[in-house]
Amino acid sequence: MPLVSMNEFLPKAKANKFAVGQFNMNNLEFAQAIAQAAKELNSPFIFGVSEGALKYMGIEYTVAIAEAAAKQSGLPVALHLDHGSTFEVAMKCIRAGFSSVMFDGSHHSYEDNIRLTKEVVKAARAMGVSVEGELGTIGGVEDDISVDEADANLAKPEEAIRFYEETGVDCLAIAVGTAHGMYAGEPNIRFDIIEKVASAIPVPVVLHGGSGVPDEMIRKSILAGVGKINVNTENQVACTEAIREALAKDAKVYDPRKYLTPARQAMVEVVKSKIQLFGSANQA
Numbered sequence: 151m152p153l154v155s156m157n158e159f160l161p162k163a164k165a166n167k168f169a170v171g172q173f174n175m176n177n178l179e180f181a182q183a184i185a186q187a188a189k190e191l192n193s194p195f196i197f198g199v200s201e202g203a204l205k206y207m208g209i210e211y212t213v214a215i216a217e218a219a220a221k222q223s224g225l226p227v228a229l230h231l232d233h234g235s236t237f238e239v240a241m242k243c244i245r246a247g248f249s250s251v252m253f254d255g256s257h258h259s260y261e262d263n264i265r266l267t268k269e270v271v272k273a274a275r276a277m278g279v280s281v282e283g284e285l286g287t288i289g290g291v292e293d294d295i296s297v298d299e300a301d302a303n304l305a306k307p308e309e310a311i312r313f314y315e316e317t318g319v320d321c322l323a324i325a326v327g328t329a330h331g332m333y334a335g336e337p338n339i340r341f342d343i344i345e346k347v348a349s350a351i352p353v354p355v356v357l358h359g360g361s362g363v364p365d366e367m368i369r370k371s372i373l374a375g376v377g378k379i380n381v382n383t384e385n386q387v388a389c390t391e392a393i394r395e396a397l398a399k400d401a402k403v404y405d406p407r408k409y410l411t412p413a414r415q416a417m418v419e420v421v422k423s424k425i426q427l428f429g430s431a432n433q434a
């Protein structure tokens with residue numbers, strides 16, 4: 151199956167109250183693990199690729215790997231630019247074969263964020279590519295602010311609703327108390343904000359910072375209207391722990407396949423557990 155826009159599965163997720171996982175692709179083993187887990191559970195999924203990951207893997211390798219995974223799995227798979235910072239990078243990804251892009255204008259003023267997101271939506275829609283927008287500040291490692299500081303920048307429901315109405319994005323990431331990276335304690339998720347926004351717009355709310363969020367909070371977020379959840383850190387941790395363990399067991403090992411095989415399997419288990427939790431198994 152060729153790569154698809156997120157609109158192939160997000161409307162169904164919103165209607166049937168499940169969420170589709172965005173699992174970030176950082177190298178070939180991540181892509182293989184994500185595709186294998188999704189195939190075992192017959193789930194649609196999204197490969198998220200940040201600008202940093204794009205630089206690391208190269209845009210042509212990224213698209214080729216995602217296309218191979220979609221073809222091999224036979225599942226609906228979207229290749230999605232994660233936290234795209236400019237119109238230009240979004241267009242570069244679309245031209246290279248991405249089926250979906252996020253324009254993260256959250257660091258701009260509210261009005262500029264609307265104006266810039268609208269431009270991306272107009273161009274992307276003409277090419278059948280879905281767009282995610284972002285409002286508010288999602289804290290954590292990525293922008294080096296703590297969860298408490300991020301709380302001061304949660305999305306305001308009226309602003310989020312107007313943002314959707316003016317931009318026409320296909321899904322909307324709003325800051326509701328989650329953060330990128332691992333949590334020191336538990337996140338304080340504002341389910342009331344999710345509910346207010348999700349009940350007023352026809353597209354799903356996106357939850358960034360999905361790693362380390364307790365299962366019950368994930369279920370509650372989905373019931374409140376989250377239809378896409380991003381996970382990267384938990385896969386990175388599982389991958390690195392498995393490599394450390396393999397190297398500690400045999401200090402003389404030099405064949406990367408010897409430590410990347412358990413690393414890949416550890417990620418398969420993480421992704422499978424998220425797919426079960428998000429309710430997207432058997433929704434392909």
Ligand SMILES: O=C(O)C[C@@H](O)[C@H](O)C(=O)COP(=O)(O)O
Nearest residue numbers: 331358359360361380381382383
């Ligand atoms: O870290 C990245 O490169 C991707 C993340 O920003 C992704 O969008 C995300 O939200 C993952 O959250 P996490 O797994 O809880 O860090």
Ligand SMILES: [Zn+2]
Nearest residue numbers: 330358359380
């Ligand atoms: Zn994110």
